[in-house]
Amino acid sequence: MKDTPLSNCERDFLLKAIEEKKRLDGRQTYDYRKIKITFGSDYGCCFVDLGQTRVMAQVSCELVTPKESRPNEGIMFFNLELSPMASPAFEQGRQSELSVKLNRQLERCLRNSKCIDTESLCVVSGEKVWQIRVDVHTLNNDGNLMDAASVAAISALCHFRRPDVGIQGEEVTVYSPEERDPIPLSIYHMPISVSLAFFQQGTYLLVDPCEREERVMDGLLMIAMNKHREICSIQSSGGIMLLKEQVMRCSKIASVKVSEITDLINKALLNDKTARKAGGRCGFAESIPQERITALKTDQTSVEMTGVGETVSSIVQTAEAPPQKVPSPLLPVPGVGQVGEGMRNTWGVEEEEDGDSSGGDSGEEAVKMEEEQHKEDKSRKVDVVEILDSEEEEEEEEVVILYPETTEKAKNKGSSSGQKGAATSRKQQKK
Amino acid sequence: MMEVSPSENVSLREFGCEQTLLSRPDGSASFVQGDTSVMAGVYGPAEVKVSKEIYDRATLEVLVYPKVGLPGVRERSQEQCVRETCEASLLLSLHPRSSLTLILQVLHDAGSLLSCCLNAACMALMDAGLSMSCLFCGVTCAISTEGEIITDPTAAQEKESRALMTFAIDSKEHRVMMSSTRGSFSVQELQQCIAISQKASEKIFQFYRDSVRRRYSKNL
16 A cells, blocks of 8 residues: 655645744744653563554563674674554565664664673573564654664563563573563663654754655654763764764754653653562553543453343254264275265265175266276376376276375365275276 | 353443544444453445456455464454355445455454454444444354353453354344354254344444444434
8 A cells, every 4th residue: 555645735835834933833943742662461572652653562581592703692682573553654574675674774783782681591501592672663654663663672671570580500481470580681871762853964863853844855864872971872874964062963863852751761660670579560551541532441241141141041952963864974994085065975875885894886887987087187197297108007006006106195185085096996996 | 952051141241333443444433342452444436357247246355464463364364254244244236347345454362353344344434434234243252161151352362262152243133143052062052052143233233333322312
């Protein structure tokens, strides 16, 4: 599905507004949209709302063998999925340019900045290390997916707890959360990406562009920074030329934003921790707002028992009737299918009698004849393909018995009853 | 014949729903059943790829995204179950040569995932304002090793169960639109599960009704 196009007048209007230092949603130039961080009920699940933009991150882990070049380091894996839910322009299963760009930026922001102690993820050097996998799903794209994804990913990593492991000699035991408390990852710092959009060849600058602004921007500068004001990655795209002073100013803006967001993440983590400690319900189910008319929630409801018993019995009784009317389909011999509905297959019946009493010559022979014809037809067909020069009947039969029995059986095992029937009758003839 | 003793387990976990929570899709909903939650988004009717075009009705595409990793065989089978149910209830012939896309994102799986997917899908389709011949809902029943029937089982109950069945039930006549089963069970047990699911579906349809009434009301 194509994205809705942006009309020229919309574009002109947006650019005019930006020139006048106005934004569609009433923000100031350096304002972020409202950020909301919620955690799921299991560890390592985080939802981030950045205005209307919404992403979800889920961290998972598994034990793998490490890379040969780094035998005592855990592996970090990031996967940002541009789900078609987020925007009609995103297609399933296709690596778009945007998806590659965002994935790469997320990796540079979180893996290459060494914010996570990968050595602490080693269980047995050279044999077993933890692989931490971060899946970021985009749910709604209203611009600035990168910032939302980076906040979601780092919050999820902070929230995540991996199972404890015990090593006795050679044996590695992974303890379930009930046996031993799971362990948080050791995180050195929290890099957060801040996006700055440039308009009119770098004349105007906006922080946290929304989707409409992203469409009319000339260039984008993404700065990943931690609260110690250390730049973890910086990327400029769109091909605009920036002055040194501009970049410096952007990094200053970023540092302010990053410290704000870091505080917010820490606050959210603390809130979640206290909620978990208090034993109250936490998670996504609790985050459904109650005050909206679009949302509704019910308590646990028991299905009315009074009626159920009667309906069950009545339905069972009425449901039992149909099988008596319609003769149940017969499965004459295991592996033999029946053609048609409710009709007794004469082939099947004959076969059944065959197995049971090995008698019934008169009826059986007729079938045999039929089957023989079948077989001969088949053998001829096979013959034409396989052996062109053989003309004698006996030789032909030889070939049929030896060759197609193995190949045809292997090719379509029991797919048609005719073939199988032919094969069995052939065996009888041989006897 | 085994008599099913209506147990205390025949209850539905608390469930909730929020509609129109995403700005981009034409219709969206998130459905929560206990801890299980699924988010659904619908796009359409929109233009369709020529290769997928059907001349007399709309093409419905259902995508299920798991929480961890990429969609696999399990997701494909869920997609098919949901798609067939939606196709049966949607009036697709009203929108010929167009596409409908339904995307389901699993937010948390704590049992009865398929029924939650179905409920979220129905809510999202309602939110998108698509014409349907009837509404549908999903109910999951588990039969424990003792032969007890549990509706809306949790993940732990699902694991211990002998058989697991999910039915999609329509709102008009409470008939079964789709069934997906796992494990072994007798005909009687199947009928009992269907009967219980039909009973449970009334609760869910009442919830649908309440949420729509609330949505179009002037006050909370």
